Amino acid sequence: xxxxxxxxxxxxxxxxxxxxxxxxxxxxxxxxxxxxxxxxxxxxxxxxxxxxxxxxxxxxxxxxxxxxxxxxxxxxxxxxxxxxxxxxxxxxxxxxxxxxxxxxxxxxxxxxxxxxxxxxxxxxxxxxxxxxxxxxxxxxxxxxxxxxxxxxxxxxxxxxxxxxxxxxxxxxxxxxxxxxxxxxxxxxxxxxxxxxxxxxxxxxxxxxxxxxxxxxxxxxxxxxxxxxxxxxxxxxxxxxxxxxxxxxxxxxxxxxxxxxxxxxxxxxxxxxxxxxxxxxxxxxxxxxxxxxxxxxxxxxxxxxxxxxxxxxxxxxxxxxxxxxxxxxxxxxxxxxxxxxxxxxxxxxxxxxxxxxxxxxxxxxxxxxxxxxxxxxxxxxxxxxxxxxxxxxxxxxxxxxxxxxxxxxxxxxxxxxxxxxxxxxxxxxxxxxxxxxxxxxxxxxxxxxxxxxxxxxxxxxxxxxxxxxxxxxxxxxxxxxxxxxxxxxxxxxxxxxxxxxxxxxxxxxxxxxxxxxxxxxxxxxxxxxxxxxxxxxxxxxxxxxxxxxxxxxxxxxxxxxxxxxxxxxxxxxxxx
Numbered sequence: 001x002x003x004x005x006x007x008x009x010x011x012x013x014x015x016x017x018x019x020x021x022x023x024x025x026x027x028x029x030x031x032x033x034x035x036x037x038x039x040x041x042x043x044x045x046x047x048x049x050x051x052x053x054x055x056x057x058x059x060x061x062x063x064x065x066x067x068x069x070x071x072x073x074x075x076x077x078x079x080x081x082x083x084x085x086x087x088x089x090x091x092x093x094x095x096x097x098x099x100x101x102x103x104x105x106x107x108x109x110x111x112x113x114x115x116x117x118x119x120x121x122x123x124x125x126x127x128x129x130x131x132x133x134x135x136x137x138x139x140x141x142x143x144x145x146x147x148x149x150x151x152x153x154x155x156x157x158x159x160x161x162x163x164x165x166x167x168x169x170x171x172x173x174x175x176x177x178x179x180x181x182x183x184x185x186x187x188x189x190x191x192x193x194x195x196x197x198x199x200x201x202x203x204x205x206x207x208x209x210x211x212x213x214x215x216x217x218x219x220x221x222x223x224x225x226x227x228x229x230x231x232x233x234x235x236x237x238x239x240x241x242x243x244x245x246x247x248x249x250x251x252x253x254x255x256x257x258x259x260x261x262x263x264x265x266x267x268x269x270x271x272x273x274x275x276x277x278x279x280x281x282x283x284x285x286x287x288x289x290x291x292x293x294x295x296x297x298x299x300x301x302x303x304x305x306x307x308x309x310x311x312x313x314x315x316x317x318x319x320x321x322x323x324x325x326x327x328x329x330x331x332x333x334x335x336x337x338x339x340x341x342x343x344x345x346x347x348x349x350x351x352x353x354x355x356x357x358x359x360x361x362x363x364x365x366x367x368x369x370x371x372x373x374x375x376x377x378x379x380x381x382x383x384x385x386x387x388x389x390x391x392x393x394x395x396x397x398x399x400x401x402x403x404x405x406x407x408x409x410x411x412x413x414x415x416x417x418x419x420x421x422x423x424x425x426x427x428x429x430x431x432x433x434x435x436x437x438x439x440x441x442x443x444x445x446x447x448x449x450x451x452x453x454x455x456x457x458x459x460x461x462x463x464x465x466x467x468x469x470x471x472x473x474x475x476x477x478x479x480x481x482x483x484x485x486x487x488x489x490x491x492x493x494x495x496x497x498x499x500x501x502x503x504x505x506x507x508x509x510x511x512x513x514x515x516x517x518x519x520x521x522x523x524x525x526x527x528x529x530x531x532x533x534x535x536x537x538x539x540x541x542x543x544x545x546x547x548x549x550x551x552x553x554x555x556x557x558x559x560x561x562x563x564x565x566x567x568x569x570x571x572x573x574x575x
Contacts, residue, residue: 054145055182058211060159060172062218063435067150068159069173069265071166074143076128078119084138085110091136095119098130121164122146149265155223157278158216158257158381158433161265170268170276172214172433174382179437182211212445215435217253222246225557226256230527233550234260237541238534242527243280243412244550246558249420249515249524251450252429254379257281257413281377281384284409285530288495289347289477289543290419290513291405296344297422297465298367299355301457307341307468311351318350320357325396329353332494341468345476347492349404356403365394370456371418371428373408380434385411405495415513416526423469423489423515423524426462427452470518480548481514483556485566489521490514490551492543497531507531512547516555522564527551 060069078099085091088110096103099120109117122144123131131139147162160171168177185208226244234242246256259279263271277283299305312318316334320327331348343351356364368389376384389408390398401407410418413431421428429452436447457465469489472478477492493511496503511528515521527550532541 053185053187053206053208054166055184055208056210057145057147057162057166057182058180058440059213060176060180061213061215062155062220062223063216064220065215066220068155068216068218070148070150071145072148075122075146076131076141077121077144078123078127078131079140079142080110080117080119081138081140082110082112082114082117086138091138094134094136095131098134099123099127147266151220152266153262153264154220154227155216155218155257156262156265157259157276157280158218158254159265161268161276170383171278171381172216175380176214176434176437179214180211183209185209210440212440213438215438217255217433217435217448218257219255221561222558223256223258226554227258227262229550229553229557230258230260232553233527233529233546236534237529237532237546239529239546240531240533241279241283242529243283244525244527244554245280245413245416246523246525246554247416247420247429247431248450249424249429249521252417252420252431253435253448253450254431254433255523257433278381278383279530280412280528281379281381282411283530284385284387284411285509285528286406286408286495286498287410287415287511288405288493288509289349290415290491290493290511290526291408291410292344292347292352292403293419293422293465293469293491294368294371295352295356295364295403296340296468297457297461298364299340299359300464301367301461302359302363304358305340305355307339307464309340310337311340311343311348311354312336313338313343313348313350313354316350318354320353320400322357322396322399327397327400329400341471342476344468344491345472347472347477352404353400357399361394361399367456368402370454371421372453373410373414373418376411377414377417377431379413379431384413387411387414405493412511412526412528415511416524419491419513419526420515420521420524421452421456423462423466423521426457426459427455429453466515466518469515473514477542477544478512478514478548480544481512481552481555483552483559485568486516486555486559486564487518487567488514488516488555489518490548492548494542494544508541510541510543510546512543512551514551514555516559517564522562523555523558525551525554527554 057071059067062068088107092103092106092110095106109119145166158171160173161169162173163169168174185206187205226246230242230244242260244258247254257280261275263275313335315336316331318329329350331350335348338351374387374389376386387410398407417431432448434448437445439445466489469491470487473481473488473490478490481488481490491513495509497507497509509530510532513526515524527547529546532546
């Protein structure tokens, strides 16, 4: 019987082997035919990588096409894959030495539970070379764009700057960021057996769309002159800050805009936040006497006075009363009886207030409302302030303060736009720093069209006022701005600063606003020196002493450049 049992055992073994073979065959069929597609897809997904292709950021150009901001070349940025770091202490120490970064900061990055961590963006060529020499598999370098500013600090507040991600943070870089940045593309890769990236030629790539170019209205020559002369005044008078704007009073185009202190947009992190502020459009202050032309213009336009109307200025001290309210005003210099033309030329607070009180209150308020006093101009730059007027409500105190520039606050740009509207024929211009936007192929996508916002005074009133403002430079407070051969109209301002608790007797804002030539203005300009403090008692540092000479220095260089010819002196011959 042993043979029978052996046959049974053999048959069972054979049957079990057959079952195993069938099972293996079935599994093989399942792997080859059922799971193959799924596993292949899974493997592809694990090895397939999509990498963004950054768009080339568009350029910022001056009005002549000169590059003010450009992304020309690629730089390297260093990243780490924390999971691949074998010895964090050693790697952190080597990177600290190579990149001049504290070792502990690098250790914190190496210990992050992420697949990808930036160590340092946009390395210098020297740093790139040192990192490449380390040959650590946990480190990687990626190409990124770097923004360059070929003119460095020139018009830095208008141009602005970008952050590490090439997103605009200030100035035109921020204002026109959507136009400049373009559209990123993408490209697909797979890793080969050696973990190298190999492009997939399957047509899944999306090409990057480069950004558009933004052309500013800035004239590089005028801008350089303004910055040079503003710097000279800054050194001479040591103000806390200074600003200057040169504008075409008819078109509203900004030809130059400068502020001090300034900064280097290529290294903006090294500067103070307040130095990066475009004070010409962000800072509001009481304008003082530079506001007086607006009040005089209203009185002339409404037929309340003429340039020859005589005003009693009471020799430097006069009390104004209305109802139960009383206000005693003083002039810097005592004057008796002055014509309206002399009130403006000699900058009498008493005379200007007397004239303003002759204007019906609602008409005066309507005139200021038409000027949009208290509202921003709408210039294409970020951060513009609006200003304010009589913040505690319109009162008799306001009626006797606003006419000569107190209880009202404007930015330098707003003041310049308002005065330009009084001397360009009577229409408020719409200021702009944008000339046009072009596609990478040069096609013009958008262009600035000069246009007036509204008429504020008649052409005849404009002509009368211009003659009065010329007198202010010829014989009034602005004589330091006179230039042989040129007819300049202008107004100086000296306003004590409003501090907590009242007005300071030691800190003031000095200013000068002007236009040239008087008969048909080509340029208008405002110069502001905030808190001049060097060379004399601050109380005696006036707009005529500090700001007007800076204006004259700028005009002497830019007027010939603009083709404004000198007028020949007329010789008187005896008959």
